[in-house]
Amino acid sequence: MPKEIKIVEKEGIKIDSPIIIEGFPDIGLVGTIASLHLIDQLGLNEMAYIESSIFPPVMVLHKGILTEPVRIFGDKNILLVTSEIAIPPNAIYDLADTLSNWFKEKRAKLVISLTGIPVQERMEIDTPMVFGVGNSEDALSILKKNDIETMEEGFIAGIYALLLKDCLRRNIPAIAILAQSFLNYPDPGAAASAISSLNKILKIDVDVKPLLERADEIRVKARDLMKQTQGSMGAMRKPLETEIPMMYH
Amino acid sequence: MWRRRKLSDWIDDFFEQAFSELMSPSWDAVGKCLVPLINIEDKEDEIVVTVDLPCVESKEDIDLNVTEDNLEIIAKMREAIKWERWGTSQRQFEFKAFRRLVRLPEKVNPEGSRAMFRNGILKVSLPKVRRRFAIKVQ
Numbered sequence: 253m254p255k256e257i258k259i260v261e262k263e264g265i266k267i268d269s270p271i272i273i274e275g276f277p278d279i280g281l282v283g284t285i286a287s288l289h290l291i292d293q294l295g296l297n298e299m300a301y302i303e304s305s306i307f308p309p310v311m312v313l314h315k316g317i318l319t320e321p322v323r324i325f326g327d328k329n330i331l332l333v334t335s336e337i338a339i340p341p342n343a344i345y346d347l348a349d350t351l352s353n354w355f356k357e358k359r360a361k362l363v364i365s366l367t368g369i370p371v372q373e374r375m376e377i378d379t380p381m382v383f384g385v386g387n388s389e390d391a392l393s394i395l396k397k398n399d400i401e402t403m404e405e406g407f408i409a410g411i412y413a414l415l416l417k418d419c420l421r422r423n424i425p426a427i428a429i430l431a432q433s434f435l436n437y438p439d440p441g442a443a444a445s446a447i448s449s450l451n452k453i454l455k456i457d458v459d460v461k462p463l464l465e466r467a468d469e470i471r472v473k474a475r476d477l478m479k480q481t482q483g484s485m486g487a488m489r490k491p492l493e494t495e496i497p498m499m500y501h
Numbered sequence: 502m503w504r505r506r507k508l509s510d511w512i513d514d515f516f517e518q519a520f521s522e523l524m525s526p527s528w529d530a531v532g533k534c535l536v537p538l539i540n541i542e543d544k545e546d547e548i549v550v551t552v553d554l555p556c557v558e559s560k561e562d563i564d565l566n567v568t569e570d571n572l573e574i575i576a577k578m579r580e581a582i583k584w585e586r587w588g589t590s591q592r593q594f595e596f597k598a599f600r601r602l603v604r605l606p607e608k609v610n611p612e613g614s615r616a617m618f619r620n621g622i623l624k625v626s627l628p629k630v631r632r633r634f635a636i637k638v639q
Contacts (some may be wrong), residue, residue, distance in 0.1 A: 375551075375622045437538055437553040437622070468621065471555035472582050475527050475538055 257304040257343065257350040259324070265299050266328075271454065272355055272363045273332045276339055276411050277481040279368035280433030281474050283412075285443035286366045286450075287325075287334035289463045294456075296325035296332055302350075306343045312336050330454075331358075338480035339411060348414035356422040362394070363419050363426035364453065365412035366446045368433030369493065380432035380445040387416040391425040398452040403430065409493055410485070427453075436482055438474035440467035534600040535582070537574065543606050552623040554599055556582060560618040565625065567611040572603040572625060607631065 261267075273290065275283030290296065301320035312319045321336040339347060355363055369383060383403045384395035395402050408416070412428045419426035429449050433442035444460035451458055463470075528535050542549040556578040557563065566573040581595040609627035616625045 375619055375624065378620075434553075434622075436540055468555040469582065471553065471621065472535065475535070475553075478538060479527065 256306050257302060257346045259300050259302050259350060259354050261300040262298065267299065267326070267331065267358045269359045269361050270326065270329060270331045272360050273330060273450070274351075274363065274365040274412065274415060275332065275334045275367075277335060277337070277477055278410055278412070278485065279370050279435060280431075280437065280439030280442050281478055281481065282368035282431055282433050282439055282442045282446055283366040284334055284336075284477065285438060285440050285463070285470060285474065286446050287332055289443065289447065289460070290332055290450075290458060291325050291334075293458045293462075294327065294330065296327055296330065298323055299326045299331065300324040302333075302347070304343060304346070306340065306346065308337060308340060310337055331360075336477065338477065338484045341484050344411050344414060348411055348418050352415060352418035352422055352424065355419065355424055360424050362391075363415060363424055364450065365415055365426070365428040366443075366450065367410070367412050367428060367430055368439060368442050368446075369430040370435035371432045374432060374434045374439070374442075377432060378441075380439075380442045382432075382445050382449045383430045384449070385416065385428040385430065387420040387426045391427045394425070394453060395427060398449070400429070400449055400452070407493055429453075436478065438471045438478050440464065440470045528594075528596060529600065530594060532600065533596055534598050535596045536601050537576070537599040539601065539603060541603070541606065546629055548605050548607060548609055548627045548629065550603055550605075550625045550627070552576075552599075552601070552625070553621065554618070554623050555621045556580065557599070557618075557621060560616075563616075563618060563623060565614075565616060567609070567614050567625075567627065569608045569611065569630065570605055572605060572627065573601070574603070574623070574625075575600050576623070 275287030277284045301324065302322040303320060307322065310321055312321045323334065325332045333351065371377065382400060384400040385403050385408060386392035386395055392402060408428070416426050416428060429446050431442040431445040433439040440463055444463050447458050447460050538553040540551045550572055552574055554576045557576045558579040562577040564575040576599040578597055581597045583593070583595040585593055605627065608630040610630050613628040614625060616623060
């Protein structure tokens with residue numbers, strides 16, 4: 253079956269053995285909010301965009317320039333994949349497959365997904381906790397070495413779940429950082445917690461203070477993306493993440 | 502009586518609302534109001550509405566009007582939120598408040614309602630009018 257998703261690199265871009273960060277719209281928009289902050293703080297530039305006939309027919313205008321909504325930013329060490337629109341559920345499998353193939357081609361050292369895990373009592377939590385999921389012993393050891401509590405039992409759903417699996421098939425270590433989050437409200441606090449864990453793993457020092465200072469503004473301006481994302485999360489079986497697997501032990 | 506519901510029920514309820522949410526506009530340019538994101542939980546004895554109210558300073562900035570069927574939320578922002586460049590007709594729009602009228606899934610008793618506001622999230626608990634009768638099994 254022909255691939256319906258294509259990654260289009262900018263001319264003259266050289267990428268070799270990067271660390272990949274993924275932050276697609278999901279629970280509390282944790283990945284997207286974190287991604288935008290990382291792009292700003294690390295000074296990442298647009299390296300590629302992703303186009304597909306199964307994405308909605310949408311383009312974004314920024315300062316009058318026509319832009320693809322699903323893009324890859326980066327520098328010589330880090331690549332960051334993010335989106336300004338909710339990814340349609342029917343595109344998830346092909347997108348994860350295409351991305352992990354591309355990661356392999358670029359000899360990615362590690363893939364890190366940033367996302368949220370919904371908690372009912374989020375209103376009472378000042379600093380959200382972070383949990384990790386790894387796709388191999390090597391990946392789990394990265395989490396343990398950085399004192400990130402791992403999720404031992406349970407379901408995970410959405411593009412990060414497929415990326416973990418597809419990267420495993422291609423022998424790429426991949427982890428997911430899950431910050432306690434509001435389910436349906438943009439959550440910059442959770443994004444800040446996810447970035448703090450990323451700082452530890454990558455030995456970088458991204459300041460989350462500006463993100464927390466702008467939290468209210470981000471919450472207001474991310475409302476429409478949150479609404480779009482609500483529509484696609486149900487079809488991705490996100491509710492499964494709260495259920496206990498039958499083979500629990 | 503407050504009973505804690507399963508997290509999965511809470512999430513299922515949320516996704517049922519998601520589609521209707523998607524189709525409704527998130528702002529009212531004429532009234533200069535933003536429509537806040539909400540979540541409605543239909544619990545055994547009460548309806549719980551949570552409302553995302555960023556940029557709202559304190560509980561004194563929030564007005565709630567409750568009837569048996571509706572909850573109206575009006576909240577003043579501490580400063581106007583501006584979009585300097587947005588579309589064509591919506592150039593330089595600013596919004597100073599949130600406003601939303603929520604149709605409740607069941608009749609409630611407005612007098613027994615209570616609300617709390619923390620970290621920009623408003624939680625309104627509205628007891629259901631429905632009375633329950635115990636039935637003896639013969």
